[in-house]
Amino acid sequence: MPVFTRFRQSPTPAEEPYEPGGSGETGEAGTTDGTGRPQEPGEPAGPDDVEPDDPGEATGPGRAGKPAEPLGPETAPQTKPYEGVVPTRLAHWRAWHTRRPLAALVVRRTTTALAAVVVLGALLLPNTFVALEPNRFARIPAEAVIAAVLLLCLPRVPRLVAAAVFGTALGALTVLNLLDMGFTEYLGRGFNLVLDWGLLDDAQSYLADSMGGAAAAWAAVGAAALVVLLPALMALAAVRLGELLAAHRDRAARGALMAATVWMTCAALGVQTFGVPVATRSASGAVQAQAHRVVDTLRDEAAFADEAKADRFGATPGEQLVPDLRGKDMVFTFIESYGRSAIEDPVMAPGVDRTLDASTAALAKAGFGARSGWLTSATYGGSSWLGHSTFLSGLWVDNQQRYRTVTAGDHLTLTKAFEKTGDWDTAGFMPGVQKAWPESKWYGLDKVYDAFEMGYRGPKFSWSTMPDQYALEAFQRLEHGRKRDRPLMAEVILTSSHQPWAPIPEMVGWDEVGDGSVYDGIEASGVKASDVIADSARSKEEYGKSIQYSVTSLTQWLERYGTDDTVLVFLGDHQPLARVSGDGASRDVPVSIVAKDPKVLDAIDDWNWTEGLKPARDAPVWKMSSFRDRFLTAYGSTPHPTKG
Numbered sequence: 001m002p003v004f005t006r007f008r009q010s011p012t013p014a015e016e017p018y019e020p021g022g023s024g025e026t027g028e029a030g031t032t033d034g035t036g037r038p039q040e041p042g043e044p045a046g047p048d049d050v051e052p053d054d055p056g057e058a059t060g061p062g063r064a065g066k067p068a069e070p071l072g073p074e075t076a077p078q079t080k081p082y083e084g085v086v087p088t089r090l091a092h093w094r095a096w097h098t099r100r101p102l103a104a105l106v107v108r109r110t111t112t113a114l115a116a117v118v119v120l121g122a123l124l125l126p127n128t129f130v131a132l133e134p135n136r137f138a139r140i141p142a143e144a145v146i147a148a149v150l151l152l153c154l155p156r157v158p159r160l161v162a163a164a165v166f167g168t169a170l171g172a173l174t175v176l177n178l179l180d181m182g183f184t185e186y187l188g189r190g191f192n193l194v195l196d197w198g199l200l201d202d203a204q205s206y207l208a209d210s211m212g213g214a215a216a217a218w219a220a221v222g223a224a225a226l227v228v229l230l231p232a233l234m235a236l237a238a239v240r241l242g243e244l245l246a247a248h249r250d251r252a253a254r255g256a257l258m259a260a261t262v263w264m265t266c267a268a269l270g271v272q273t274f275g276v277p278v279a280t281r282s283a284s285g286a287v288q289a290q291a292h293r294v295v296d297t298l299r300d301e302a303a304f305a306d307e308a309k310a311d312r313f314g315a316t317p318g319e320q321l322v323p324d325l326r327g328k329d330m331v332f333t334f335i336e337s338y339g340r341s342a343i344e345d346p347v348m349a350p351g352v353d354r355t356l357d358a359s360t361a362a363l364a365k366a367g368f369g370a371r372s373g374w375l376t377s378a379t380y381g382g383s384s385w386l387g388h389s390t391f392l393s394g395l396w397v398d399n400q401q402r403y404r405t406v407t408a409g410d411h412l413t414l415t416k417a418f419e420k421t422g423d424w425d426t427a428g429f430m431p432g433v434q435k436a437w438p439e440s441k442w443y444g445l446d447k448v449y450d451a452f453e454m455g456y457r458g459p460k461f462s463w464s465t466m467p468d469q470y471a472l473e474a475f476q477r478l479e480h481g482r483k484r485d486r487p488l489m490a491e492v493i494l495t496s497s498h499q500p501w502a503p504i505p506e507m508v509g510w511d512e513v514g515d516g517s518v519y520d521g522i523e524a525s526g527v528k529a530s531d532v533i534a535d536s537a538r539s540k541e542e543y544g545k546s547i548q549y550s551v552t553s554l555t556q557w558l559e560r561y562g563t564d565d566t567v568l569v570f571l572g573d574h575q576p577l578a579r580v581s582g583d584g585a586s587r588d589v590p591v592s593i594v595a596k597d598p599k600v601l602d603a604i605d606d607w608n609w610t611e612g613l614k615p616a617r618d619a620p621v622w623k624m625s626s627f628r629d630r631f632l633t634a635y636g637s638t639p640h641p642t643k644g
Contacts, residue, residue, distance in 0.1 A: 112244060115237035120144060122170050122234060123283045127180035127190065130583050135274030140263050142281040148256045151242040152249060159242050167238030171231030173283060176290060178226075186577045188380030188587070193290060194297045195400045199383070301401050308395060308406050313632055314642035316412075318421040324603060324636040326423060328567045328595075329480065330489040332415065334388060335550045336432075336498045337543070338572025340374065340588040341581040343614060347537075348544030348580075353614060355548040359555035360612040363594060366559045369601050372592040372615040373608075375624040377574040380587050384432075385439075387573035387589075387624065388493075389413075392443065394628030407442045414628045416444025417637070418489035427479045429454070429492045431464070431471045445491065449478060458516025459523040464495040466516060467505035468553040471495075473513045476561050487565065497550045499577065501542035502527040504549055510560060536579045543580050555613070558594065568594040569631075590615050591627070603634045 097104040123141040126132055147166055151159050179191035182203075200223075205216075245252040265271070267279035313321070342352045360370060378390040378398040389397045389406060392413040397403050418424040426446045430437065433450040440448045451465040454474040461467060475492055496505055503526020505519060512518050532538045558568055572589035575581045592613050595601060607630070610616040622630070633639075 112240060115240045118234065118237045119167070119170065119241060122174045124280070125174060125177050126282065127177040127286055128184045129181050132181075135276050138273055139276060139278055139280045139282075140259060140266065141283060142263055142279065143283045145256060145259045145263055147238075148245060148252065149260070151245055152253055152256065156246070159246060160239060163238040163242035164235045167235035168231045170238070170283070171234035173286060174230055174234065175227055177286060180286075185579065186381045187383060188575075188578065190289070190293065192297060192399065193294050198400065297399070297401065300399075301405065304395075304402050305405050308409050308411050309642065311412055311642045312394075312629055312639045313417070313637060314410075314412050315640035316638055317640070318423075320638040320640070321417045321421050322632060322635045322637055324599075324634075325567065327487055328565050328597070328600070329487045329563065330418060330424070331480075331492060331566065331568045331570075332392075332490070333492045333494060333554060333568065333570040334384070334391075334573045335494050335547070335554070335570060336384060336496070336573060337576045338497060338547055338550065338589060339377075339575030339581055339585075340590065341575055341585055342544060342547045342572075343590060344617065345540065345544075345582070347540045348547070351544050352547050352551070355551050356612070356614040359551060360614070362559055363555055363613075366562070367564075367596045368558065368562065368594050369596070369598065369611075370592050370594040370613050371601055371604060371607070371609040371611060372590055372613055373610065373619045374588045374615055374621040375571060375591050375627060376621060377572070377587045377589050377624050379574045381574065381577035381581075382499075384493075384573040390624045391571065391573075391627055392491075394625055396623070396625045407439045410442075413443055414631060415489060415491050416442070417632065419444035419446070423486060424489040425479075425484060425486050427488065427490045429471060429475045429479075429490065431456075431466050432493055432495045432498075434465065443491065447479075449474070454478070456516045458519040461496060461503055461505055461519075461523055461526070462500055462529050463498045466495075467519055468494040468496040468550050469505065469507060469510075469557075470513055470516050470519070472553055472557040473510060476557065480561060494550050494554065496553070497543070497546040499539075499543075500529040500533040501539060501546045502529045502532040504542060504546050507549070507552060507556070510556070539580050543576055551613075562596070564596050566596070567600055568592075570594075588621055589624075607634075 120141065121137065123143050124137045124139055126136055151163060154162055176191060176193075179196075183189060183191045183196065263279045266277070271278045342348050343356070363370060375391070377387045378396055379386040383400075386397050386399070386403060389395075389403055392415055393406055393411055394414075395402075395406055395411065397406055412420070415426065419426045426444055428440060428443065428445040428448040430448060431451050431454065433448070434452070437448060437450065454466065454471065456466040456470055456474070458466065458470065471492070471494060475490065479488060479490060503523055506522050508518055508522075527542060532542050554568075554570060558566065562568070569592070571591035574589060575585055575587055578585065590613075592615075593601065593604065593609075594613075608620055610619045
């Protein structure tokens with residue numbers, strides 16, 4: 001029987017038997033590295049050929065450890081052709097390595113480089129779009145240095161586990177950073193792990209209304225894939241880098257020591273490149289910020305529940321609430337996204353200011369006076385219901401948990417104060433409501449007209465279910481214009497200025513509004529949302545036009561249908577998103593009170609508001625939550641506090 005040694009001649013690829021787990025050749029030129037891939041002289045071991053962590057680990061030819069002994073007859077493997085079995089993918093991969101050694105080397109090194117880019121990019125990724133600049137990625141992350149040292153100290157199995165956990169956690173943090181970017185862009189705040197999951201469904205609904213159902217579905221699929229694949233990809237990248245470090249332990253240790261020294265020196269001296277510090281710990285800072293946000297949310301829940309129980313007018317009898325407004329038809333109107341930027345931004349202001357000036361003059365001609373000021377909204381860019389509830393409750397409702405808490409209680413709202421008197425009929429016109437809305441009871445609304453109860457038969461205008469002019473005409477037809485025994489208190493929400501501000505309705509003759517069919521051609525010929533939604537300059541222009549349309553609709557309605565006893569209070573619920581209002585914009589919104597009866601405006605003389613519909617730049621600015629108590633006090637309400 002012939003004697004087999006490790007220097008036996010290999011069969012040709014066509015004849016090569018299948019030997020699972022077969023050993024590789026030496027690392028000499030023209031031989032292989034244990035994977036069937038030719039290895040060049042001096043080439044380091046590949047990612048799979050990791051240096052053993054102790055002498056007891058399995059070794060073979062081409063690895064550190066005990067040299068292989070020649071195989072004797074009694075130990076020689078019985079090599080037989082592996083007939084009738086399809087080679088595994090691993091066998092194909094090794095065969096490809098054998099046939100294409102240079103290509104395999106390029107693939108291996110490229111994959112390693114991509115793994116390093118992915119991990120370092122994730123460690124340095126900011127959580128806002130405004131900070132997403134190249135200089136942010138020219139830094140040294142402390143987390144990378146610490147992770148490298150840790151992985152170098154661990155045996156193989158714990159090292160694999162630690163790398164996989166680190167990569168998965170880094171992938172999850174990247175997802176949270178991306179959510180922070182989106183929420184900061186649209187809502188002016190970061191993503192809240194406790195409260196904001198429900199808003200993702202609202203975001204998909206917004207996309208469906210703005211861009212179509214197919215776009216929303218693909219966006220949802222893409223988001224789900226990102227959430228699943230990103231942590232998995234990051235885990236694989238971290239494992240690959242960990243094995244590479246272990247394969248070159250000495251050089252990796254020296255590199256980690258040098259990186260740590262450079263990081264500490266740069267941190268101590270405050271060294272910067274391109275305007276940002278070289279030494280950073282942004283990833284751990286992001287984790288810390290998310291943890292603080294969660295803790296603060298949980299603490300705030302209990303504190304706000306007690307705050308909501310305290311109410312300056314909570315025990316006031318109905319006959320002592322707003323006695324100076326008896327007999328008046330009260331209309332509280334919110335204009336979607338009507339913010340300070342509409343009046344002061346150089347792009348939007350010229351058109352909006354002309355509309356406000358013209359409307360002020362038209363109302364004055366009809367006998368109406370107006371006073372205007374500023375309120376700081378509890379929300380920004382979206383979540384309009386937080387602005388509505390803050391304004392009407394007198395509480396600072398700036399997140400979903402606070403909204404759920406206050407609407408589940410009996411805190412007195414401004415609208416409910418009118419119901420409590422027993423002297424007003426109350427109604428709500430909510431064209432944006434398309435599902436059950438149990439909060440109507442908390443608001444004190446006897447009747448609510450949602451998107452399906454106003455008789456509209458025309459087209460939707462992107463997110464908005466109907467034009468503001470139609471909603472106001474329906475309000476006039478269904479409630480304000482009816483003969484009644486008691487005056488009316490109504491809350492009206494106008495939605496035509498909701499993003500993406502395309503297409504925008506046009507004013508038609510009030511007698512032509514009908515069932516809304518007149519808007520078919522207007523919607524079809526309007527600007528498409530896809531042409532506006534990602535263009536900041538175009539968004540500003542269309543946003544300004546939408547505010548002009550909403551203000552014109554409302555003031556023309558008042559001019560046409562208002563009476564001596566009509567009192568209109570209207571305001572914006574929040575500023576538009578940062579793409580329109582600008583980074584760092586305030587949360588201020590305009591608020592106006594309009595009436596024919598001079599006594600109504602005389603009652604707020606001490607507020608020092610500006611005459612007309614356009615508040616002056618230096619007009620008073622109040623928190624939106626302060627309006628309820630100021631209004632109730634101005635019109636004769638007597639405080640009877642309840643304690644929390």
